[in-house]
Amino acid sequence: MSETRRGLRCPVRVAFVIGDYPEEEFRRRERAALAYASPEVEIGIVRTPASPFVHGLTPAEVQLAAPAFIAAFRQAEEEGYDAVVPLGTLDLGVDGGRSVVDIPVIAPTEAMLHVASFLGDRFGAIVYHDDLIPLLRPIVRRYGMEEKVVGWRATGFDLPDLSANAAVMAENFIEGARRLVREQGCDVILAMGVTQCPVLLDPAVVEREVGVPVVEGIGAPLRLAAMLAGLHLRHSRLRWRRSRAFDRPGA
Template identity: 80%
Template sequence: MTTSNHDHRPVAEVTARLDRLRRLVRVAFVIGGYPEAEFRRRESAALSYATSGIQIGIVRAEASPFVQGLTPAEVQLAAPSFIAAYREAEREGYDAVVPLGTLDLGVDGGRSVVDIPVIAPTEAMLHVGCLLGDRLGAVVYHDDLIPMLRAIVRRYGMEEKVVGWRSTGFDLPDISANATAMSEAFVQAARKLVREDGCDVILAMGVTQCPVLLDPAWVESEVGVPVVEGIGAPLHLAGMLASLSLRHSRSRWRRSSAVV
């Protein structure tokens, strides 16, 4: 009895797929311009999510949202720097890339200029949160940021999923110096979302609060519902997509040759 090459093809394909799943996936985390101590806090938080299958590296961008009174103008001005960082991550051989922060800086444009997954933290949090519950509650830095962050959620078509918003009352550059007060305010805000708005998942819509300064597992133990944050969730989602050899649709994000 003879055996054709065709008979062995499924075995070869399965073997190749298993090899891809077993290999170490490299995910870049893009951090903008921060004071050195603040940079190290964010770097440490990101690297803590590395596993035996996911290696995390840091790529720096020049622009930063670390300003008093952040507005959409600063967000849009930061996009070119982050898109350039995505290109740098691809040149360095990373399999996927994630920007720091729930503003999803430069993600939409980045997906048109690189061929690796560019995973948006807020978008990742929303999808992970919807797998864990039905009513999401968001805790942000300051009330002034809620309209801008709500617009980001609306852009993803998931505004109806976020049924409550609260803030801790601190502007981003002031959080580290007020870590204890912020911690108490964060837990209070999350408890109100659960008790008053019926939220069954908390989204930490500001990574400096959680997980940079607050352990999401500790917050969960305090409030009694899952807490999804914007560093670990997108990094591991990026690693999963890369390990499955999945890429963004070129039908949706046409390839651009624009120089950024």
Template identity: 25%
Template sequence: MTKKILFINPLHTEVFDEEFRAQFERYKSPDTVVDIVSFASGEGPIHLEYNCYEAMVIPELIRTVKKAEEDGYDAAIIGCFYDPALRACREVTEKMVVTAPAEAALHIATTLGESFSILVGRKKWIPEMKENVHKYGFGDKLASFKSLDLGVHDFQKDHEETKRRIRKAANEAIEKDGADVIVLGCTAEFGFFESLQQELGVPVIDASLSPFKYAEFLVEVKQKLSWTHSKKVGYQSPPVHEVKDFKLFETTKI
């Protein structure tokens, strides 16, 4: 049964899109069809390191998720490790699965090991991500956060330097903090997990591949067992008439 998945890179740049596509094609299940979408170049943030950037792209993100469901996707992935607007995206969809990097990476990490460290770009990111770690229930399994002192658009600039920093931070996390799983805390840290996990001898969880594979899994259980987001309480959808009255999914102005 085909699984149609949309990876939303919620940035106003398509600079990473091709590499995401290449990765997903390489690691996908045979019955998965995957598309990538990013937002209009030049119209907004090209990274979401600040919570206010994240906040600003949320309406476009939600509209994209909404449209994805109308276009027949089975799952949408919110491609930012802050997991922006996850609850909102689950509200606006009726049947489509929605997931996000931190949720997926942490569920996987805590199944594979005893405690994990998250390697972020900058210290600035830590408070919001730590809140999410606690929110998902994994505070007791968090060994540490480590900052690589790199911005979102620095990770791919000098691969050897990025690798060197990940390796150093990961080794410290393992040796000093007791981590046995490493989580890469940004979708733009792609291309590193495979060689590094071989070197380090522990799983290194990639931030875009983990929600991608988790999305395949969630679609699978939805298709086979009808297990999907509960609409009873927190993910309840707004009334159709209100959505219309409020022009919720119209782009003009808001």
């Protein structure tokens, strides 16, 4: 790895962790992530066997996925990546992972919320299905941003059904964004589900239609991860005390 004159890492290597998806679905997500690479930011893919790609996702599936994602963060660090990002706005394994590895572990929803805060004050969130709102609201609350998310909408499809209904989903997403702007004064749209946007729907298309910024959960965390790693910044060990459980042989 080379160093610039100002001591910043260049290029920065960021790992993107993708769970267990059907191969075509995996490739869609891989392409979406790699599109954010640049001469200064190298993006690599780490696969993990856990995945939220199920009908009727519940908190049980979310918590069961965490150990596999933490293992993937360890793999990324061992492979020499400077930072790591899990796919998906459920922020799978992030809190535990920060106590296990010494590279930045960037949570997509947390990154989206902070990026959106530079762009506006009233956020509108669009999810896949209404049943996911009770899962995502506590994540927003955890980051102290609940008062900024003033409206929620759903496109009406469960995750495994999105690709087969991409055209209708896109129409519903844009109409939901319009309503959030018009009816609730939202000045930023959060794509709270990366398969909707940017995997199947270009955020630039939505921005042109609704006239406000659209922040999504692949580009925002990947580029934020690269920035923190490039500046040699790490998570505070006062906040995330280093776990020794994973240092044992065979752990």
